[in-house]
Amino acid sequence: TQLLEQSPQFLSIQEGENLTVYCNSSSVFSSLQWYRQEPGEGPVLLVTVVTGGEVKKLKRLTFQFGDARKDSSLHITAAQPGDTGLYLCAGGFEDYKLSFGAGTTVTVRA
Amino acid sequence: DAGVIQSPRHEVTEMGQEVTLRCKPISGHDYLFWYRQTMMRGLELLIYFNNNVPIDDSGMPEDRFSAKMPNASFSTLKIQPSEPRDSAVYFCASSARSGLYNEQFFGPGTRLTVL
Numbered sequence: 615t616q617l618l619e620q621s622p623q624f625l626s627i628q629e630g631e632n633l634t635v636y637c638n639s640s641s642v643f644s645s646l647q648w649y650r651q652e653p654g655e656g657p658v659l660l661v662t663v664v665t666g667g668e669v670k671k672l673k674r675l676t677f678q679f680g681d682a683r684k685d686s687s688l689h690i691t692a693a694q695p696g697d698t699g700l701y702l703c704a705g706g707f708e709d710y711k712l713s714f715g716a717g718t719t720v721t722v723r724a
Numbered sequence: 725d726a727g728v729i730q731s732p733r734h735e736v737t738e739m740g741q742e743v744t745l746r747c748k749p750i751s752g753h754d755y756l757f758w759y760r761q762t763m764m765r766g767l768e769l770l771i772y773f774n775n776n777v778p779i780d781d782s783g784m785p786e787d788r789f790s791a792k793m794p795n796a797s798f799s800t801l802k803i804q805p806s807e808p809r810d811s812a813v814y815f816c817a818s819s820a821r822s823g824l825y826n827e828q829f830f831g832p833g834t835r836l837t838v839l
Binding site (some may be wrong): 638644645647649654655656657658659662702706707710711712713714715716 | 744819829
């Protein structure tokens with residue numbers, strides 16, 4: 615059983631559309647990270663959020679950490695084919711371990 | 725600056741053979757993590773080290789798996805004997821205590837196929 619539940623599992627959209635990926639847990643985390651993984655490569659860190667209610671923007675990507683630090687969302691505006699990949703959320707603990715969600719596979723069609 | 729380096733990138737072996745995966749963390753990082761990724765189970769933490777000392781190996785599936793970190797720049801994950809169910813992509817990641825909030829940097833992975 616994973617501590618972090620991601621939804622949806624798969625998402626396929628047309629270029630230019632918006633999308634949101636959710637990451638939920640019953641546990642409180644010291645930090646919440648989002649990674650993107652492309653085929654044949656390792657996950658690459660996109661952002662870290664640490665404060666409840668925090669919102670961070672990275673170009674067309676907006677990340678939000680829930681007030682209770684148990685959930686997070688990733689919103690992509692005007693998605694492009696280059697946004698295609700596996701998006702993983704990971705909850706951080708004080709002992710430096712991360713617990714990863716199962717991931718959301720995003721496909722952006724040109 | 726070089727990222728995390730893993731070798732080999734691909735390994736195909738037969739059931740019962742010994743497999744050794746290698747990792748070189750980012751210089752200066754004092755945490756090293758070994759993960760396994762499969763479609764069924766996602767990304768699972770197997771073991772992690774701090775300053776070359778194993779801290780938590782509760783994710784190691786069974787005694788066939790062992791990991792060592794003889795120095796700050798090298799770690800190995802060994803499977804002996806290997807079984808078909810060990811087929812997966814194995815990732816090594818490193819992080820620095822001085823870094824912000826557990827941020828981990830992953831290598832490219834080793835794709836292991838056990839026939």
